Amino acid sequence: MISDRPYLQNWRPIYELSSSAVWFSAMITAYTLSFFSSLPLIGFVLTSASCGVMMFIRLRQALPRWQQHRRLKGKKLALLKLTEKKCHSLQTKNQEQGVWLGWGFEWQRHHGQRAWDLLRSDNLPTKSEKNMGAGWIHGMEEHEEPLYQPLEQTQMHTMVIGVPGSGKTRLFDLLVTQAVLRNEPVIIVDPKGDHDLASHTLRSCELSGNQYRFMKFHPGFPANSIRINLLQNFNRxxxxxxxxxxxxxxxxxxxxxxxxxxxxxxxxxxxxxxxxxxxxxxxxxxxxxxxxxxxxxxxxxxxxx
Structure with a gap:
């Protein structure tokens, strides 16, 4: 089925910006010549005004494309400070809209076309050694909005896929915090032993009003671990x-x-x-x-x- 959405080459050079620079030069030239010519001033004024109008039209056309190219550089990380007011807001949104996953957009066919065009062009940003992941994906959409997962779907399996350093553990922090605030039991199996994940989970329990809900078991650190009786429950x-x-x-x-x-x-x-x-x-x-x-x-x- 052919889409009604017009096809646009989004990642071509911003020719409108060059055109606006030419119209600006023409405006300045016409205005300057009015001081050295014996011709009527009205002609230079009209010419300069016309060039100025064309310059603003081209700038208006170039601005969205410039912003689109700029979004390919990615966005800065958003730091969320949990307070009692923020916790209450999360609890309310969980009941009304579902689990908050962060900001983003639903991936559609035109986003896939934009990504394909970008990968074939020369505008793909150079990958930084400091930042992991592909930040240019955020540039596929102009506006991002809060994303929610219905609570009914959280009872099923959810898979989170990403390269190391792309933010999987921070997403787990967000999911664990909301589950703790909903007074749900949370069991975390972390073979890597992420210290930040454990500290954030403890902080979530403290914000929920009961820090003793947090229990950590680690055979390598018995002083900071709870004890488990392996002989307590059995059938045979x-x-x-x-x-x-x-x-x-x-x-x-x-x-x-x-x-x-x-x-x-x-x-x-x-x-x-x-x-x-x-x-x-x-x-x-x-x-x-x-x-x-x-x-x-x-x-x-x-x-x-």
């Missing part, structure tokens, strides 16, 4: 044996010892399950199989957990 004794034997080195010559420890722990924990008692690491450490794991268990939990 073999599950506990698998968790404990998983602490042993696997592969190579260690595989038989790991399998033997798992088998012995399964037999030792089964009587406790029949009695309806919960095992703890102190009990496991006194068992024969526990001696194989001695020195490895207390990394995750205290002996009495």
């Amino acid at each position: 004794s073999s599950e506990l044996a698998s968790r404990i034997s998983g602490l042993m080195p696997s592969g190579g010559d260690n595989a038989p010892f790991q399998a033997f420890a798992q088998l012995e722990e399964t037999g030792d924990l089964f009587p406790l399950q029949l009695l309806g008692e919960l095992p703890n690491l102190e009990y496991v450490a006194r068992l024969g199989g526990g001696r194989l794991l001695k020195g490895r268990i207390p990394i995750l939990c205290s002996p009495k957990s």
